[in-house]
Amino acid sequence: MKVVGVFLKGCKYAAQNPKFLLNVEAGLGLRPWLEAQGHLYHLTHEKDGPHSELEAHLHDTDVLITTPFHPAYVTADRIKKAKNLKLLLTAGVGSDHIDLHAAAAAGITVAEITGCNVVSVAEDELMRVLILLRNFVPGWKQITQGNWDVAEVIHRSYDLEGKTIGTIGGGRIGQLLLQRLKCNLLYYDRYSIGEQREKELGVTREEDLDTLLSKCDLVVLNVPLTDKTKGLINKDRLSKMKKGAYIVNNARGALMDRDAIVEACNSGQLGGYSGDVWDPQPAPKDHPWRYMANHAMTQHISGASLDAQWRIAAGTKETLEKFFKGQVFPEEYYIVKKDGKIAPQYT
Numbered sequence: 001m002k003v004v005g006v007f008l009k010g011c012k013y014a015a016q017n018p019k020f021l022l023n024v025e026a027g028l029g030l031r032p033w034l035e036a037q038g039h040l041y042h043l044t045h046e047k048d049g050p051h052s053e054l055e056a057h058l059h060d061t062d063v064l065i066t067t068p069f070h071p072a073y074v075t076a077d078r079i080k081k082a083k084n085l086k087l088l089l090t091a092g093v094g095s096d097h098i099d100l101h102a103a104a105a106a107g108i109t110v111a112e113i114t115g116c117n118v119v120s121v122a123e124d125e126l127m128r129v130l131i132l133l134r135n136f137v138p139g140w141k142q143i144t145q146g147n148w149d150v151a152e153v154i155h156r157s158y159d160l161e162g163k164t165i166g167t168i169g170g171g172r173i174g175q176l177l178l179q180r181l182k183c184n185l186l187y188y189d190r191y192s193i194g195e196q197r198e199k200e201l202g203v204t205r206e207e208d209l210d211t212l213l214s215k216c217d218l219v220v221l222n223v224p225l226t227d228k229t230k231g232l233i234n235k236d237r238l239s240k241m242k243k244g245a246y247i248v249n250n251a252r253g254a255l256m257d258r259d260a261i262v263e264a265c266n267s268g269q270l271g272g273y274s275g276d277v278w279d280p281q282p283a284p285k286d287h288p289w290r291y292m293a294n295h296a297m298t299q300h301i302s303g304a305s306l307d308a309q310w311r312i313a314a315g316t317k318e319t320l321e322k323f324f325k326g327q328v329f330p331e332e333y334y335i336v337k338k339d340g341k342i343a344p345q346y347t
């Protein structure tokens, strides 16, 4: 079979560490294994536009591996061109870069490596919570620019203790984050995580999103991007938050109304915003989140620690092995089944 993988360029870093697997040079380290079985493995980083390398390979690709970190947007038009496509495999968590309805209509299976990097994201979120509360970024900038102004940092620096933190989404990442926090904890999710789990985590469910927003000093997004969650945090919702509250978003950039976030950061309605996800990715040079006040943004990195990369590679290999043998995947890996059924978290 022809397997195509779309990954970011590792450049000089690809050769520096054999554990760095999530790049186009390494291709998750799958080449020897795939080729030994007679499969063709083509790797590219060129994913955008009608003249990209990905586009040129679509017509005879059987399996397409993509990642949320360098998302190849698999549109209905691309699915139509990919006449041989049987499996769209997301090497990571989050398949919103794929038109799931078009895949379902074409009878293509979509799967992801569910759970592979959820610890990595929760740990990164914890870091971002503290970076925002402690007003870390201006202090770090001063030091690198040769300055020393303690007042600029400490006039808006807070402890985590005693604050109220809420997660929108109480799934895998949301619960791992709650486990790692010691303060007043709330969550909003369309499903309850159950009384026993709430007790273990010391968290209270808010059934109304606006109520959660009004109570929190900091809100973390942990929901998938779907038709229902696109633009979830808009101008109206931001106005329900306490003045100066913070947002952490490692879930997906399009959960936010981009310009409403800029306005809220610049006006002080938001005390700060941190996350690693953008819409689109890579973020263009003029994306306003690069330049707004009090942000602590990075590239899409939270789910791609070296430990996560190892789990992504192992999970991708295991899933491909099952696919070649005609075996079923673990149920939670299915995003779209061959019969056109879309997983509940995306509906």
Ligand code: NAD
Pocket (backbone or CB within 6 Å): 092, 093, 094, 115, 117, 118, 121, 168, 169, 170, 171, 172, 173, 174, 188, 189, 190, 191, 222, 223, 224, 225, 226, 228, 229, 250, 251, 252, 276, 277, 300, 301, 302, 303, 304, 345
């Ligand atoms: P999960 O499926 O375990 O949890 C998602 C939760 O969201 C579920 O509890 C679900 O009930 C809830 N939910 C879904 N739609 C909702 C709605 N409309 N209203 C309220 N609640 C809703 O997923 P997870 O593993 O915790 O991952 C969450 C998201 O994090 C992923 O979808 C992905 O977008 C993102 N993610 C980002 C990275 C990264 O590197 N930045 C890595 C992994 C995952």
